[in-house]
């Protein structure tokens with residue numbers, strides 16, 4: 001058991017009204033970390049530290065900012081094994097994927113370390129001769145980041161790295177289910193020489209809400225449930241703060257009759273079941289062309305059976321537990337709503353849920369409409385690509401989608417018609433390159449995209465300058 005602390009002005013500190021425990025979802029009697037429950041007071045201290053750091057950070061020349069981000073990447077790399085183990089223990093992510101997440105953190109920091117010295121802005125012709133007109137990107141100031149537990153290090157960093165690169169300073173409110181991961185991330189920031197530029201307030205919803213409300217916080221970047229995202233959007237709109245929200249999905253994989261069915265089954269099984277289906281981009285519906293349904297189901301069963309369920313600390317494990325009791329209860333109740341096509345046994349300790357494929361429901365059913373965030377896949381059939389696309393688009397979400405086919409014309413039709421931000425062909429719905437834009441359509445996201453070069457759009461505002469010599 002560790003103590004997970006706040007990070008304020010470069011110091012790891014206690015404080016707040018009471019505390020909370022972060023539990024090991026594989027063995028919930030085990031407390032992974034005890035953390036202080038941040039309140040308005042800690043949020044105010046952290047925002048104050050970030051405000052004080054802002055002027056000098058914003059004026060730090062590009063190479064100086066780059067140096068800090070490279071140093072942060074090195075500090076994470078130096079503790080990679082320990083950080084991956086913490087992710088596996090605290091949120092139940094299989095260790096292979098947890099290591100991948102830590103590697104991704106390093107890649108994100110290295111990618112954005114180059115940004116402060118890359119060209120920025122445009123020279124724009126003036127209406128009159130001899131006028132110099134150009135656009136200039138400026139940082140926003142103190143930015144609030146509110147993050148979930150499922151990528152407990154990568155999500156905070158894919159927000160923090162571009163924010164810092166563009167000259168902002170930060171207060172992060174991580175999920176209460178990943179307090180240790182946030183604490184360790186804070187330790188690596190300190191090791192990299194960051195002080196008030198990056199602050200962390202541990203706590204639950206009220207600390208996030210205090211961050212949104214604080215008058216010196218200029219923008220909020222949020223990832224989490226659509227219910228919380230909606231509240232944050234309303235609050236930010238009322239306060240005229242810039243915001244972006246990344247929320248749920250009901251991500252679809254379409255399998256056409258001409259696809260390599262064994263390959264398609266592996267992609268669908270991996271997308272739906274790995275990390276117990278707890279990625280925002282996890283596959284939660286599969287729509288299969290009816291003529292190959294029987295054959296595909298046989299392949300899918302084999303593929304799911306090939307994904308070991310068990311202890312996230314073991315390298316072979318593909319499916320660990322779900323995050324908490326509420327999620328466990330919700331999933332076990334949902335499984336009863338459909339007809340079981342396939343189910344794999346899971347350990348009956350902790351929050352393990354059996355990987356399950358459910359059928360017997362139509363595209364309008366709850367199981368095909370609402371996010372479950374667990375290893376439960378809803379099976380649907382369609383008579384044609386056209387019908388499959390109609391079903392695929394028939395939800396309020398639009399984060400990620402996949403099509404399995406060998407037909408380039410079918411692929412192009414799908415790319416044109418699918419309502420999703422992340423569009424994959426013969427690839428599963430999960431797994432996104434950290435330097436490519438990430439985000440969804442419809443109810444999945446709001447604001448500008450995250451990651452890649454477009455992340456700059458959120459963390460900067462333009463000045464348009466005209467000089468008449």
Ligand code: ADP
Nearest residue numbers: 146147148173174175204205208209224225228
């Ligand atoms: P998840 O189901 O992934 O935990 P949540 O939306 O509940 O998603 O949580 C995501 C993040 O939002 C967490 O850091 C959580 O503490 C925070 N949060 C929850 N409620 C609020 C709120 N009303 N205002 C701001 N942040 C909140």
